[in-house]
Amino acid sequence: MKDRRTHRSYVSYIDKSREYYGAQGYPQAYQWSYNCDVPFTVPAKPMSECRVGLVTTSFFDRSFDRHAVAGSTDKEPYAAQCDDALGGLYNKDLFWAKDTTHTEDLDSYLPINRLRELESRGTIGSLSKRFYGVPTDYSHRRTQKKDAPQILKWMIEDEVDVALLVPL
Secondary structure, three states: OOOOOOOOOOOOHHHHHHHHHHHOOOOOOOOOOOOOOOOOOOOOOOHHHOEEEEEEOOEOOOOOOOOOOOOHHHOOOEEEEHHHHOOOOEOOOOOOOOOOOOOOOHHHOOOHHHHHHHHHHOOOOEEOOEEEEOOOOOOHHHHHHHHHHHHHHHHHHOOOOEEEEEOO
């Protein structure tokens, strides 16, 4: 027998955010970014030949070597070695449906191990040696004018073909 539902079974962050800010007394709902021209393109080569770069909204714990991840405590974009993240990242300051999920599994928000498995099977060409962190920011201007161009610069340096954004 099929499951029947009267409501969505996934977390609608747009709805949750609107309800949250409405309950806080904000007179206007948050204005989500909407882009008429989205720069998504079909990859020029098969995924089995593509280098994949991971982008996360999580950061290193403050006790991590700050010289290895410049600016991370100030919530600036950063690039770091994938191996440095295998112990997990700090995300307790971020907001997500904590009653629905958790962040004890690194691969749920930074799937380095899963992508390495795909690389070993030949499903993807390779995983970039670095991954990229971007702050969760409500400033459309900062995201578009500062953070995204910096992440793109690093991905070009690392010869990344496909970006995978795994927000928390």
